[in-house]
Amino acid sequence: MSQLLQDVRLSLRRMRRELGFTLVIIATLALAIGATTAVFSVVYQVLLRPLPYTEPERLVRLFQSSPRMERMGVSLRVLQAWRERTHSFQSLEGMTVRDFTLTGDGPAERLRSGRVTVNLLPMLGVRPILGQGFGAEMEVAGRDQVLLLSHALWQRRFGGSPDVVGRTLNLSGRPYTVLGVLPADFRLAPGADIWTPLAPDLAGGERPEDIFLRALGRLRPGIPVERAREELDALATSMAHEEAFAGEASGARVLPLHAQVVEDTQAQLWLLAGVVALVLLVACANVANLLLARASAREREVSVRAALGASRVQLMRQFLVESGMLALAGGAAGLLLSLWGMDVLRVLVPVEVLPPDAVRLEPHALAIAGALSLLTSVLFGLVPALRAARADGRGALGGLHGGRGATGQGRARAALVVAQVALALVPLVGAGLMLRTLHSLHQVPLGFEPRGVTVAEVFVPAEKYKDDAARRVVLASVLERVRGLTGVESAGLASTVPLWGRKGLATVLLPGEPASVAETRELSTFRTASDSYFATLRIPIKEGRGLEASDGPGTAPVVVVSETFARTWFPGRSAVGQRVKLTFDDEPFREVVGVVGDVHHDSVDAAPASEVYLPVGQFEVLYMLLAVRTSQDMAALAPILRETLRAVDPDLPLVQVRSMVDLVDANLGSTQVLGTLLAALAVLGLVLAGVGLYGVLAYSVSQRTRELGIRIALGARDSQLMWLVVGQGVRLAAVGVALGLVGAAVLARSLSGLLYGVGEFDAFTFGVVPLLLGAVALLASWLPARRALRVPPNEALRGDG
Incomplete structure (x- = not known):
């Protein structure tokens, strides 16, 4: 332990002494880890976190189906028959929605009610945080004038007062008694303000076959979804031939509830997670290159330590501790950046694409940032550590700076640059395809004029x-x-x-x-x-x-x-x-x-x-x-419309006000968000790849100072020396582009379902993106070459490089 603490102290001193170098690495890691933490936090919230119900893995969503429509609501009549005739389900329940007008206490307000079978909430394991739930006797017309408040309505309309239980609310001219308040994370029906029992008004002409439900079920222990699906589909086919169920659909579908909830967003989120992981790898390759460059300057130090008796394990541990300290600092800074990134996601991501509660940073994000920091420290610290372990004391007696070790290190750094370019190309192509899609969508003639x-x-x-x-x-x-x-x-x-x-x-x-x-x-x-x-x-x-x-x-x-x-x-x-x-x-x-x-x-x-x-x-x-x-904007018009309705009838609520432009933007929301985020990640990867290429060539030039001086002394022209350096960068970039195009083709195929007006192998995108990377490679190569030409030959020949 004392040896480890000593390595930590040495690492901290070196980080403070080489502050500029340290800050560059921390900034690189912070950007990559921050972006990755923010994206993976959303992925966890939406795709990986279990639903907030009891044993959610046994919950399923049920549909009636027909040749014309695969997923339809389930009529109450059919649901009741399924309860009696199936064996795979422990319980089958359902819900529909109904709108009420709340009057008598402030301005009239339209409330959306989740109208549920009384055992739905117990089946999910949901209990009121205040008051009590529904009883079986409430599933009868005349006894159903009770309700549960959503947590949001309880806070907004009643200030979170516990006295709300037992109050009577006037809903569409009828008195309803408040039984309780539901938990804040219960959002089975988005936008539902209240929940009421489902009691068909048979006397009023409401028939079970006319009430179509969002049906949910809980499988019996040990029953797989496929078995339940086969049983229910066979039963629906049989029932379609019975006179009592004439007109009902002839098929049924059963899906795991979690899979059905996330199916609209999972493809985009997993894609985004994959791209941000590529950017993280680019950052790790960049940092590894920087550490390899620094390792070349420390060869004499490492050789001296080896000559004085330091073991290979001790040398590796020192380098791994240094990389771990850098990764820890980068992870901490990345976590702070991810907090800002979550704020950006809240602005970018429309409610229609992701619910607001999914765009937040929870304590598990600490675990994600910590895991990423550990992973990155291994990824970028392992190569320098292995090279340090191969050091011996002979290097302390002679300058091996330009020998075989440097040559091997140069090859390793070149390989890392090729990997950076290849990895950076993939998100660039994805961003190009999505931005081209977005452009095509904006050119679609809508058939109406939304502005105004x-x-x-x-x-x-x-x-x-x-x-x-x-x-x-x-x-x-x-x-x-x-x-x-x-x-x-x-x-x-x-x-x-x-x-x-x-x-x-x-x-x-x-x-x-x-x-x-x-x-x-x-x-x-x-x-x-x-x-x-x-x-x-x-x-x-x-x-x-x-x-x-x-x-x-x-x-x-x-x-x-x-x-x-x-x-x-x-x-x-x-x-x-x-x-x-x-x-x-x-x-x-x-x-x-x-x-x-x-x-x-x-x-x-x-x-x-x-x-x-x-x-x-x-x-x-x-x-x-x-x-x-x-000519008025939506914000100014909304209160005027509300007062206009009140002038006609105080009981007329104005429910929601939206501009047509907002509706168009929301419809393009997922494409807009995915394109924007891919573009941001692609630019980050491009910058990191350019910096990595510049670092390799700058190091190469420093190692070849004597050689360049000799060439100048022998009469080499500036253009020849320029191409000597630039050509090396172009060759590395070309190899990276060739490898990256393979990965880009895989990404393009996965994007095919999201594209519009552009092919998955769009010639324009696959042509422009390599040219863009080539331009960055030329710039990153030109800067070191330009610096090499400024070195006077006499100084170059005196150097020991």
Whole structure:
């Protein structure tokens, strides 16, 4: 132990004496370890940390499936049958969502409720932190007017007061009693404010077959997911032939809950983790090069120590302790940088891509930073330590500085530079492909103009406005007042807007077709809209007319369709004047009165769907989005809209307000974030590779000072000497690029599912990136060469190098 402490003291003294050298190494490691710690912290939070439930590995997500749609919600009727007829599950539960309007205590507020079977929370092992949970008797209509508060709503609306238990809240005109408060980390349904029991109102016409659930289950101990999947799929196929389950899907799917939760983000996060690991390796190679350079200056010292009796183990230990101290300091600085990196991730990563609680640094990040520090100390400290172990006392008596040891060390450093260039090329290609994808996405014609449009969700309480006529009157009043606001160019209503994430699906029938055709036909999307909706979003009318205020109850049923719909159903002829029927619609047939341009409703990178627009006046309305084209920004408009709704009815809540530009940006969020982070990591790797190449060549020039002096004395031209040095750097970079292109091809293949408008082996990217690396290599080679030419021949010939 005393020997180890002595090595630590010697290392600290050397670090203080060579402060500039020490700071360069610590800064290099800090950047790499900080980036790696931040990324791996997010990877752990999202992909590796177990779900906050009891025995989460036994939890699964269940779906009904059909040939047209692989994953669908499970009807309550089917879930109840699965409970009775399966043996693989210990319990099967479900939830759906419902919206309430909270009134009577402050401004009206729309609350989203997770409506759950009463045993769902016990199945997950979730218990209220305050109050009590649901009882079996509450799964009956009339006894279900109880609720549990989310932790966020408890803090925001009630100030975290424990007195909230037992209070009565007015939800959509009905009294609900607060039973308790759920834990802060319970987020089974993102955005849910409250939780209520699922009790079908049979007397009110609510049927179990009409309630579709997000179904979850707990497997019996020892039952694998595959066995449960086979059992459930066979049961669903059998039930589809029973009269009692007519119309239900004929298949089922079972997925581990954790896998289903993370499937949308895991590919990008693992990719990012792989890239940041490459950058860490580049940094380690860079530091190893620096330490090898310093080791050459310490050969005489090491030889003297060997001549005085130091063993190989002692010499190795000294070098490993020094590298460990440097790695420890770099890790500590990297941990501080990772805290800043997490703040950057919070800004860059949209909520739609990662939940806010996933972007945080927890105590486990200390373990990650510590492990990375240990790993890096081994990676960059092992080569100098092994070289020190081979030292002997003969070097103390003669200058071996330029001998075989230096030659071997030069080869080792050249190999490290080749590795640096190869590793740096991989993230550069990945960043290039993602940035090209992002550019292509920004060039996509959306079919509407998002700039200047603000969207707000208006929730009309069904309990207060019991029929469609009453709801239409209040919405018309809202629309009229909004159109009269200062700065408003136009305004319209729709059941959903592009990129909002909500849509309706329906099957289309043409005159003379039997209803049975609907079972095999592809679905079209539909939405309801008011007059001026197309004008507000500037969706062009290609043929006929748009929706008008006169398209109301009692008038001829009409519909407006998209260009894709018109081409699909009426190829080679005009769609205007044709008649179509939507299978869910009470109207027998609707006349197509207009064709509008295609719109990217679902995603910027998805082809426009076959769209149908129904008039607000001819279809039921409840949740409507108010689209406003105005010169005011969203922040200024939101309070004005809220007051406008209150003027119409104090019980009308304005739920959420977003700009269309924000919706477009959020839709591009994962691509934007991945491209930005890859670019940042790629630049870091490029800088480190350039510094490493410069270090090798600068060292080579210092070792060849006598040789260069002799060449100058014999009449060598500057251009010849310049190429002697630059050529060495170019050759090293060329070998690195050749090796790196192999790794880049592997990365490009893994990125193929994320690319848009660019091939995985895009010639532009694979051509420009090597040229960029070549330019950096030329600069890193030119600087040492330029310095070599400034050495006077007489001084070079006097040197002992």
